[in-house]
Amino acid sequence: MKQTFLRRLYFTAVALFLAAPLIVVAGVSVNEKQDLAFPPKGFSLAWYAQIFADPEWRKALIASLSLAVTAAALAVAIALPLAWFLWRRIAPWANVFQILGLAPFILPPVITALGMLTFWATTGFYGQPWTAVISHAIFFITLPLVTLSLGFASIDRSLVEAAATMGADDRTVLKTVVLPLIRPYLVSGYAFAFVLSLNEYIVAYMTIGFTLETLPIKIFNALRYGYTPTMASVSVFFVAVAALVFGLIARFGDIRKLLGAMSSES
Amino acid sequence: MKREAPKSIADYSPLFFPGLMLIVFFVIPFSTMIAVSFFQRDPSGFYTPDFVFSNYARFLTPFFGKVLGFSLMLAVMVAICCVVIAFPFTFLLTKRPRKVQTIWLVCLLSVLSLSEVIIGFAWSTLFSRTAGITNLFVAIGVMKEPVALLPSFWAVLTGMVYQALPYTILVLYPALVRLDPTLLEAARTLGASPVRAFVNVVVPALRNTIVATLIMVFVFALGSYLLPQILGRPSHWTLSVLITDQAIYQSNMPFAAAMAVFLVLMSLALVGLTLLVGRRENAL
Numbered sequence: 001m002k003q004t005f006l007r008r009l010y011f012t013a014v015a016l017f018l019a020a021p022l023i024v025v026a027g028v029s030v031n032e033k034q035d036l037a038f039p040p041k042g043f044s045l046a047w048y049a050q051i052f053a054d055p056e057w058r059k060a061l062i063a064s065l066s067l068a069v070t071a072a073a074l075a076v077a078i079a080l081p082l083a084w085f086l087w088r089r090i091a092p093w094a095n096v097f098q099i100l101g102l103a104p105f106i107l108p109p110v111i112t113a114l115g116m117l118t119f120w121a122t123t124g125f126y127g128q129p130w131t132a133v134i135s136h137a138i139f140f141i142t143l144p145l146v147t148l149s150l151g152f153a154s155i156d157r158s159l160v161e162a163a164a165t166m167g168a169d170d171r172t173v174l175k176t177v178v179l180p181l182i183r184p185y186l187v188s189g190y191a192f193a194f195v196l197s198l199n200e201y202i203v204a205y206m207t208i209g210f211t212l213e214t215l216p217i218k219i220f221n222a223l224r225y226g227y228t229p230t231m232a233s234v235s236v237f238f239v240a241v242a243a244l245v246f247g248l249i250a251r252f253g254d255i256r257k258l259l260g261a262m263s264s265e266s
Numbered sequence: 267m268k269r270e271a272p273k274s275i276a277d278y279s280p281l282f283f284p285g286l287m288l289i290v291f292f293v294i295p296f297s298t299m300i301a302v303s304f305f306q307r308d309p310s311g312f313y314t315p316d317f318v319f320s321n322y323a324r325f326l327t328p329f330f331g332k333v334l335g336f337s338l339m340l341a342v343m344v345a346i347c348c349v350v351i352a353f354p355f356t357f358l359l360t361k362r363p364r365k366v367q368t369i370w371l372v373c374l375l376s377v378l379s380l381s382e383v384i385i386g387f388a389w390s391t392l393f394s395r396t397a398g399i400t401n402l403f404v405a406i407g408v409m410k411e412p413v414a415l416l417p418s419f420w421a422v423l424t425g426m427v428y429q430a431l432p433y434t435i436l437v438l439y440p441a442l443v444r445l446d447p448t449l450l451e452a453a454r455t456l457g458a459s460p461v462r463a464f465v466n467v468v469v470p471a472l473r474n475t476i477v478a479t480l481i482m483v484f485v486f487a488l489g490s491y492l493l494p495q496i497l498g499r500p501s502h503w504t505l506s507v508l509i510t511d512q513a514i515y516q517s518n519m520p521f522a523a524a525m526a527v528f529l530v531l532m533s534l535a536l537v538g539l540t541l542l543v544g545r546r547e548n549a550l
Contacts, residue, residue, distance in 0.1 A: 003460060007358055014355055017428070018377050020399075021388035028397050038397035082284035090271045094281060100288045107533055108489030110506045111299075114513055114526045118302045119295035121519075138291045192379075199381035202491055202510065209514075216381040223387055223496070232391070235384045242376040250368050259371055260440025 022239055029232035036227050047233040057230055060218040063129075064198055067214060071136035072144075072193035076186065078137060079144035084178070087152035098145070105142035112139050113206040120207055127211040135207050136197045143196065144189030147258060151185025152178075184253045191245050199238060303523035313519050321524035330525075337488060337504040344426045344487040345480045351427075352434040353476065357468060359435070360443045371436075378432035386496035389425045390416060393497070421497040426490050434483050441475040478540045485533050505529055 024038050032042025051057050082097055104112045116135040120126040155178065163173045179186075201216040209217055215238070219231050249255055272278050306316040324330060359370055391397050393415035403409040415421055449471060453463035469476070491506040503511070505525060513522035 010355065010358070014351070014431075015373075018373065018431070021385070021392045021428070024392045024397060024399075025384075025388045028391060036391065036394060036397045038391070038401065078284045078287050081280035085278075085280040085284075088269065088280075089277065090269045097281065097285055097288055100292055101284075104292060106485070106537055108485070108491075108506055108529055110489065110491050110509050111526050111530055111533075114509060114522060115292075115295035115299040117513060118298045118519065118523065119291075122298055134287075134291055138287065141288075195379045199379055199384070201381050201383050206510075206513070216383045219381075219387060220383045220492070223383070223390075231387055235387060238380065238384055239376060242379045243372065246372045246375045246379075250372050255368055255371050255375075256364065256443070259436060261443045 022236075025232045025235050029229055029236050031229055034229055036229075047229040048237070050230045051234055051237060054230065056213075057215075057218065057234070060213045060215045063212050064215040067129075067132055067136060067204065068194045068197040070133045071140065071197045072190050074133060074137035075141045075193045076144045076190050078141050079148055079189065080186070083145055083148035083152055084174070086149065087155075098149075101141050101145045104139045109139070109202050113202045116203060117206040127208060129208060129212055132204050132208045132212075132214075135203050136200060137193075139200070139203050140193040140196055143192040144186070147185045147189035147192065148182060150258065151182035154185075155181050185258075188249045188253055188258055191249055195242050195245050198241065299523045300527055302519055303527050305520045305523075307518050307520050321520045322528075324521060324524070325528065333503060333505060333508050336502070337506075340423070340426070340494075340502075340504060341484045341487040343423060344430055345483040347423070347427045348430045348434040348483050349438075349476060349480050352431060352438055353469075353479075354464070356435050356438040356442050357464065360439070360445070371439075374432040374435055377428075378436065382429065382490065382492040385425060385429050386492050389421065389428065389493075390496055393421050416497050417499045417502070419498065419502055422494050422502050425493040425497045426487055429490060429493065430483050430486050433486055434479060437479050437482050438475070441472060445472065474543050478543045481536050481540045481543075485536050488529065488533065 027038045027040050028036055029047055030043050030045065031037055031040045031047075032044045035041070051061060079101065082101065085091075086094060086098060112135075116131070116138075117126075120128075120131045120135075125131050159181075160173055160177055163177050168176065199216060201214075201220065204214050205217050205220075208214075213221065215234055219234060222228055222231050246255070249258070301315075302313060303321055304317050304319070305313040306318055306320075308314045325334075359367060362370075392399055395412050395414040398412060398415065400409055400412040400415065404412050445468065449467055450463055453467045454460070458466065488504070489506055490504065491510050494502045494504050494507050506529070509522045509525050509529070512518045512525070
């Protein structure tokens with residue numbers, strides 16, 4: 001009894017710590033006037049409408065969404081053949097590419113950002129919107145690479161062998177057996193990369209920060225000049241998008257397995 | 267289909283696109299950065315090609331020493347706080363029903379994916395005078411009037427623990443979920459209380475995991491580039507903040523690159539150490 005109570009207390013404390021700043025932000029986002037007050041004075045959803053109505057915020061929203069959609073797609077396009085090759089072939093030296101794919105995520109982000117900045121400045125493309133797409137794709141390739149490697153590892157090789165014995169060539173096996181089996185992992189890899197790209201600040205800032213504003217860049221720039229409630233409503237919007245995407249992954253996939261639990265049984 | 271060694275060039279074809287992308291857009295930018303760290307600063311533009319060590323020589327100044335010392339100290343504190351909070355939490359979480367675990371994991375991922383900008387903004391609101399937590403303390407009568415809790419060292423530390431805590435839990439999760447439940451059962455059968463079984467059996471069994479996690483969180487905390495800037499004073503700036511500042515606002519790319527190279531070497535050495543610790547665990 002006492003132990004259950006202590007455990008509940010502990011869980012509640014962690015939950016409160018994680019939720020507190022978000023609750024306050026949600027609170028200030030519904031203030032009627034433009035002040036930073038909690039508990040909110042009055043109630044208004046005007047600051048949420050502002051994200052879509054104000055041309056500056058809308059522009060940032062569109063920039064962020066287009067960046068995240070394309071960068072995540074490119075990251076998956078790079079990770080899929082690589083993960084497939086590593087699963088299909090015995091080529092120890094090819095693991096170099098796996099390490100290269102994991103490195104940007106493990107190293108402090110400012111390093112990738114600075115590498116990209118020097119690279120685009122040297123090649124003369126600095127500030128072009130597409131440079132951020134490539135930079136984000138490389139920065140987040142780790143996520144689809146990890147989920148896809150997990151997906152390939154979960155495939156029962158005898159299935160593939162059966163298909164091959166019955167005369168299917170590599171391409172047919174890939175299309176009819178392998179791809180359907182790894183589709184959930186493909187989708188979650190894309191989703192992870194999408195959400196993180198949407199939230200990413202430093203790489204985007206160092207590649208296109210002076211020509212185009214994504215939402216995180218816009219929030220930071222606004223933060224430096226003082227407070228507007230739209231910052232709060234955009235933040236709530238971000239939390240909602242992340243919770244929605246990860247909730248969907250959990251609903252249609254096995255998030256515990258994706259995060260390293262051995263099997264779905266427990 | 268068995269795994270086979272590639273026989274012809276065509277067998278290698280899936281590697282072409284990923285290999286090309288990673289080399290052109292990761293290896294080359296990385297090398298460019300290393301090259302730039304030896305360049306001469308050009309006050310009018312970015313930099314001029316050269317081969318000088320003056321950017322690295324600046325590491326010997328007391329200013330850099332102070333920033334480095336502070337960054338390391340802060341990252342160590344963040345790592346210790348996170349592991350102390352996260353380890354028992356993750357252990358208890360793995361004992362909960364699957365549905366409870368799933369909900370927690372979704373929430374943790376949502377917080378983990380949040381932009382550092384948003385985390386910084388959220389905590390600066392929570393620590394502010396007008397909308398902050400001190401208003402609550404005033405309401406319940408603990409404090410006389412609301413105060414601003416930032417900029418301060420504790421604000422930076424809290425923000426960074428907040429940022430790294432979901433990461434810590436998710437790093438610990440696989441190891442704890444796979445922990446052999448019979449270990450704990452044996453201890454309980456032999457009469458150990460749950461707390462005692464946890465401290466005397468689970469913690470020692472996962473000693474190497476704990477060390478590896480401490481290092482991973484340490485490296486993660488070293489990468490925090492905005493929170494010290496938003497929640498702290500300039501004296502609370504870390505190496506990552508300084509690199510951004512030098513590259514963007516002081517336009518001293520060569521010095522920024524030299525510091526970045528230093529940060530890479532330090533992080534790589536630490537990640538290497540984690541792998542070594544992990545290997546020893548597998549050998550046991």
